[in-house]
Amino acid sequence: MESQATVSTASEEQTRAIGAGIAHFLGAGDVVLLVGSLGAGKTTFVQGLVAALGGREPVTSPTFMLAHKYRTAPPVTHVDLWRLGHLQEVVDLALEEELDEGGVVVVEWGEAAEPLYGADALVVRFDWGRSDDERTISIEARGACWTSRIAGLREALGPGTAGAGTEGAA
């Protein structure tokens, strides 16, 4: 079964809408790894995701504090690994506790957490498009519990969605 999908966005609002669309597929214990360079739209995506789950506070960058927890349903822990250089430091954040307690963990600079969570996660990649406002967002479902959700996720991303191997793989 195809486990990837790609969509293009033309504005921050559209990137937020993608975060909101994916939010409704999230459940207790889910990990979402966000991969993309500086300014590619990771925090913007999380703003849409948290708001869609009922978050009322503004979603600010967790870079300095490393993690922000939102009182959403399910609760979202927004993590940022930008400042961390060693896998042990990611382990020290004790994200397992959030997952065991029914939370969702969304990780910016998520590639650093791949050795821990990469086998069973939704990986969302952000790439700069041709214009300043354009972004290409690719999602990849990893592990059985995510691949079973890919059809619904693709639908949530909207009609512009492409499967891997078509235009989205470019």
Add this chain to the structure above:
Amino acid sequence: MTARGRVLGIETSCDETAAAVVERGRTVVTSVVSSQVDLHARYGGVVPELAGRAHVELALPVVTDALAGAGLDRRGRSFEDPAGPVGIDAVAATIGPGLIGALLVGVSTAKALALAWGVPFVGVNHLEGHLYAAMLEAPEIELPVVVLLVSGGHTLLVALDAPGSYRVLGATVDDAAGEAFDKVARYLGLGYPGGPEIDRLALSGDASSIRFPRASTAGAFDFSFSGLKTAVVSYVRAHPQVTNADVAASFQEAVVDVLVAKTVAAATEIGARGACLAGGVAANSSLRARFAEVFDDRGMRSYLPSRAMCTDNAAMIAAAGYFQLERSGPTPLDAGAVPDLQLRTSR
């Protein structure tokens, strides 16, 4: 509390292990800071586990140094009268915001000392501490003032009406100012911390060479730096031949423009007598120069604390602890650290 009102403050929320003795929230007797920044520079940021371990190693030596500076031995007794009473009236420590492993070192140390000495413990909000930094160096300050608190994790505009009484006017809705400096610096291939690197590089660049956006926000005194960060990346991608110096200077100009404009507007709105800088970004030379110039032009006082007082230190924690103890009493010894503590308008 004795009339001297001597508070020992302990600060371990992030990079610095610090201890200080301050009298009546106004007079710094001694202030000791042992920075871990060299340790972190190798890792490009604050490493939580490392930070906690380093604080454990440094906390007691730093506290002992601070006590010695106040003429007290490690038991808190005067060197001249070792059998006499404890020379400290209360012990304050930062309870948040910060890294949990780091915060707990200072909180536990402060509680243990308070318990051993039979004096009150006061758990202090680190951000409130920053509000008093300027006051400690300028005792003649007339309130109310607007405080612009800019650091790696925070960007806040606060009206300080009286010690212990303040209103939060605005805050960043996305990235902190210092974070924008750090991220742009790393993107340009500069070192950590990024603020001083950009500050230095900007001196040789042309601040008007690139017109980066000055973001508007829904709240008049809120800030947004995420779009600016993205604009820098976008510009460099489109103009690979641009010099780092021009990017640094133009980026810094955009940050300073917004910070100063909103502080001026806030000061005018609340009828402030002056304005204070606080936080690590307050060490930025361009921000300091513009801040002083703009308020001078308007006939208002500006307070620019020394670099040592802008960055994290324990004197400001001791001062905040003193005012908090006066207004609302001690903190229970079973209170914990609060990593995501926010600054809210005081009651």
